[in-house]
Amino acid sequence: MTLHFSPELVGEPVIHRLGHQFALITNIRRADVSRDEGWVVLEVEGEADEIERGLRYCEALGVRVDPVEGELAV
């Protein structure tokens, strides 16, 4: 998945919490984070339900979560 961080969230340890509060193993594959904003391509391992819960947690914080490939068409 790709996580997009807005300026309000770029200082939050979201990925750390994702690994601690949920039974998930996270691994950063690619990232571009500046002082103000950024994106992280994250590999996440775990049970499907747990991944879903983690994903919803991120979204509730205001992090945008997308499939790794982004959108190609509407």
Add this chain to the structure above:
Amino acid sequence: MTTAPARIVGLRCRACGRGAPLGPTHVCELCFGPLEVAYDYTEVAPLATRAAIEAGPTSMWRYRMLLPYEAEEAPVSLGEGLTPLVHAERLGEQLGLRRLYLKNDSQNPTNSFKDRVVSVAASWARQQGFQVLACASTGNLANAVAAYAARSGLRGLVVIPDDLEPGKVAPTAVFDPVMVRVRGTYDDVNRLCSELADRMPWGFCNINLRPFYSEGSKTLTFETCEQLGWRMPDEIVIPVASGCQFVKHAKALDELRQLELVEPGRPPRLTGAQARGCAPVATAFERGETHIVPVREPRTVARSIAIGNPSDGSDVVRLARASGGVVTAVEEEEILEGIELLARTEGIFTETAGGVTVAVLARLARQGRWSRDATVVAYITGHGLKTVGALEGRTRVPEPIPARLRAVLAADPGGLLEAGQPAARRAAG
């Protein structure tokens, strides 16, 4: 994994350069970057001559040597590509451009550019033994997938959000694909399809078939240069949705130059066009950054290019900048005026995405971006009948008059009585 023909080396990651075997996969195992088809151009070169191409089919498949399809069987085709490159003299006159050209891709079989990419995806999928050709889409892509699935004998699968208007479903449903309506937004549908592509042996054009699908885009630029007498234009104006098409036009120009198919010269500036209501790429360009901030709620009539999280947005910004182009966004009123301007001056009716392209072209021309003799090409990627509702309330319907000669002359519709006689009739009189 399949055995690749010699001219196709395999897949390669655009982000980290790592190679991958040819197969239905779209992200790099190492960095999750986008995978592209890589060719051995020493193998391609003997096949890619002007004479061979000009003697090829009257479709985009005349460029088969630069597409990832090598079966003996004919590709899945409805005659896509080799669309007209129109010398837009009347529009050019209004914009101060003597050499303005429009690549009219609304003339494709399902009336949009998507036929090019889906033709390649369907051909590759059938060759590989896929039985299902699928996509997540609400518009032009769904239309093309359904048509090419019907043409190829593959089962078509189109996944759409449940709030899609019936009017948008019908032109796709007529091809009889399997339609799955999902309760949720387009984002939900997109995510669901990514999961499906991981688990099911289905070919999703915009997911696991993407490296092959996207190669079809190159043919638009190949043809443009061929139709200009194997010359490159000075600038190309391209609508930007995911940015995938834009990136492939840059690749096409590299290939044309590397294979010495085009006359030497400066490569064109590549300029992107977006609607301000969903302009993540233009915004990044204007801010001087490459990071794309996704747009959560696109708000524009140009729905076919309203992609909030464009897959190749950062690459578009980089390529536009490197080529000397720009990425510009236009307002809603400009988009509709763009559609009307093109129709009025050239007799071409384009969808809202084409309105965006024409509006950007017009804005840049009025700002004096080009000299009068610059060769500028704009890509018109879809037909106006696809978004006819966008013009509701803008067309003037005159009051009816009696069916009598005197009534017509008295009404003098549009000042036609001022129009002169044809030259031949004047001479005879």
